Amino acid sequence: MNPLLSKFATKHDTAPFAQIKTQDFLPAFTESIARAKAEITQIANNPAPPTFENTIEALSFAGDTLDRVSNIFFNLHSAETNDEIQKIAQEVSPMLSEFSNDIRLNPELFARVKSVYDQKSNLRLTPEQSMLLDKKYKGFARNGANLPDDKKEKLREIDKELSKLSLEFGENVLEETHDFELHIADDQQLSGLPEGIVEAAKEEAKSRDKDGWVFTLDYPSYIPFVTYADDRELRKKMAIANGAKAFRGNTRDNREIVLKIAKLRHERAQLLGYDTHAHFVLEERMAESPAKVKSFLQDLLEKAKPAAEREFAELEQFAKDTDGIDRLEKWDGAYYSEKLKQQRFNLDDEKLKPYFKLENVLEGAFTVSHKLFGLTFNQINDIDKYHEDVMTYEVKDVTGQLVAIFYADFFPRKGKRNGAWMTSFKSQYIVGASNERPHVSIVCNFTKPTETKPSLLTFNEVTTLFHEFGHALHGMLANTTYPNLSGTSVYWDFVELPSQIFENWCYEPEALALFAKHYQTGEVIPQEYITKIKESASFQQGMATLRQLSFGLLDMGWHGQDPTAIVDLKAFEEAQFASTKLYPDVAENAMSTSFSHIFQGGYSSGYYSYKWAEVLDADAFEYFQENGIFNTEVATKFKENILSKGGTEHPMVLYKRFRGKEPKVDALLKRAGLL
Incomplete structure (x- = not known):
């Protein structure tokens, strides 16, 4: 019996990881796609006239087995992959894209959806139902339902190809990340590196049956190395290796894949009647159009660039005065920024880390959400997990009702991609009298505990944990009828509001006092450190803003114009980065x-x-600051109008209901010290 295909006989309907074998996935996908197709056919061929209930609502709940199988599989593909899982992903991705197209390009089904959509003004729909109807109709219209048959076929080919290419892209990046190691045998070369980082590198070497120390491109190893290592040549080696991922002319080179993806996306948009891929995407975003995005980025660029250039000149001068460096290179940036920051604020991560033991920081996120939203988190050990490092919790409200199941997975390992993200194994939705509660997970790559020390986080890792936890709250507090409007199923330029606003509590003395306690003495973080954390928050914000804008501009470069003439990826990138460039270019990267x-x-x-x-979050947090950062009235408004509502109404409507007005960019500029 395939455990993925029957109702899970587990506590809270959680994924039965212990029973699932890798070989169960392919048959589970085949069978659950067949089941979903049968459900869709039934809806499309229903002899009764189309109504909201028998068509739109029915579609919303169709294919739930397939959704669960997909969630479990692709979450493992990101956090606990292996060759077998990657092979299955290559096989099932085209199957899934074919299935999506079978739905979206089904003429009978679209005729029913369109029939309900055309009667919209006469139907008495709630705002959520109205949004669902819009979303379903656009899901068809924006994906080719109105195309003639030959173009529908072309669309299918493009979608199939795109799903395979993006998988291949990710697998190449993962392999390139794990392929590199910096093996050090001479302890002189460890100069400048904090003791905890050196200890972790020794354990890494031991795990690879090597003497000495091994550093990798995983963030907890890479970032501290380029920030603290005194050996400039080794910093250069690490930085170049990191920037050269999938750009080395080997079998894992992603250049051709990137060009193909960009061109196929453009071709797809044109097929559907849009100028570019960005025009297609942004139609369903708060920003609405590429012109609006470009003007938003340009506006911020004009405000941030003078500050960034001043900060860069100061950093260059500092490196020259300190070590006689004539030309500041990319592998010098983090190193001299950290030194300058220490000189200015007498504050570094090594001073702060003892106050940020991982377990305490997590407990801090729990406490903050208890004070704001009345949630409690109880660790449980009687549900399955996909790896021993994962921690599992029951989340309850003030009445003791179950709100969510929460999974937390914090440490890097082979088979887990870099970075940090929130995801879910099961969405929240309401069916009949039952409000099905979500199963939410956050996945990070923090410094592992060693033989002598617990996992102590850098301040940047603290804000990362709070960021992902903000996304998790958006998923956990969801309270909508339909699974595809639930939790983080919102416009993508709105989805970062709950995560980014939650980071703000990491800078507030009142919140830090709850969890920032020395892991050995239990002493609360000194007030002078808190003051310095706040003061240093806007340190080099001009440069940080320029860096973020450069990524946004590169993205719009690939997708906001016709990419068919691009042949040289590197030359194209340089052109996109021209207005944000500070450091000399690195040819190998x-x-x-x-x-x-x-x-x-x-x-x-x-x-x-x-x-x-960030504009939304700075503006929203200002509201908390005006009323007290634990003000329950403001927190309740945030929970009821933003966190629980998912994608049931337009984000600006929800935001204005919470805040009473549209957001202004000034709050962000003030916070970043750019006004």
Whole structure:
């Protein structure tokens, strides 16, 4: 019996990881696709006249087995993959894209959806039902339902090819990340590196049956190395290796894949009647159009660039005065920034880390969400997990009702991609009298505990944990009827608001006092450190803003114009980076070949949304600050109008209901010290 295909006989309907074998996935996909197709056929061929209930609502709940199988499989593909899983992914991705197209290009089904859509003004729909109807209709119209048959066929071919290419892209990046190691035998070369990082590198070497120390391109190893290592040549080696991922002319080179993806996306948009891929994507975003995004990025660029150039000149002078460096290179940036920051604020991560033991920080996120939203988190050990490192929790509200199941997976390992993300194994939705609660997960890559020390986080890792936890709250507090409007199923330039606003509590003395305690003495973080954390928050914000804008501009470069004439990826990138360039170029490096957000994740034409959401989050947090950061009235408004509503109404309507007005960019500029 395939455990993926029957109702899970588990506590809270959680995924039965212990029973699932890798070989169960392919048959589970084949069978659940067949089941979903049968459900769709039934809806399409229903002899009764089309209604909202028998067509739109029925479609919303169709294919739930397939959704669960997909969620479990692709979450493992990101967090716990192996050759077998990657092979299955290559096989099932085209099957899934074919299935999506079978639905979207089904003429009988579309006729029923269109019939309900055309009667919309006469139907008495709730805002959520109205949004669902819009979304379903556009899902068809924006994906080829109105095309003639020959063009529908072309669309199918493109979608199949795109799903395979983005998988291949991600697998190449993962292999390139794991392929590199910096093996050090001479302890002189460890100069400048913090003790905890050196200890972790020794354990890494031991795990590879080597003497000495091994550093890798995984973030907890790479970032501290380029930030603290005194040996400039080794920093250069690491930085070049990191920037050369999938750009080395070997079998894992992503250049051709990137060009193919960009061109196929453009061809697809044109087929559907849009100027570019960005025009297609942004129609369903708060930003609405490429022109609006470009003007938003340009506006921020004008405000940030003078500050960034001043900061860069200061950093260059500092490196010259300190070590006689004539030309600041990319592998010098983090190193001298950290030194300058220490000189200015007498504050570094090594001073802060003892106060940020992972377990305490996680407990801090729990406490903050308890104070704001009345949630409690109880660790449980009687549900399955996909890896021993994963921690599992029951989340309950003030009445003791189950709100969600929460999984947390914090450490790097082979088979887990870099970065940090939130995901879910099961969405929230309401069926009959039952409000099905979500199963939400956050996945990060933090410094592992060693033999002598627990996992101590850098301040940047603390904000990362709070960021992903903000996404998790959006998923956990969801309270909508339909699974495809639930939780984080919102416009992509709105999805970062809950995550980014939650980071703000990491800078507030009142919140830090709850969890920032020395792991050995239990002493609360000194007030002078908190003051310095706040003061240093806007340190080099001009440069940081320019860096984010450069990624947004590169994304719009690939997707906001016709890419068919691009032959040289590197030359194209340089042109896109011209207005944001500070450091000299590195010939061996390229950004696009490992820019997973836009070529593997869902951020194509959407990278700008991080900055867009920062405007929302700075404006929203100002509201908390005006009333007290634990003000329950403001928190309840945020929960009821933003977190629980998912994608049931237009984000600006929800935002204005919470805030009472549209957001202004000034709050962000003030916070970043750019006004």
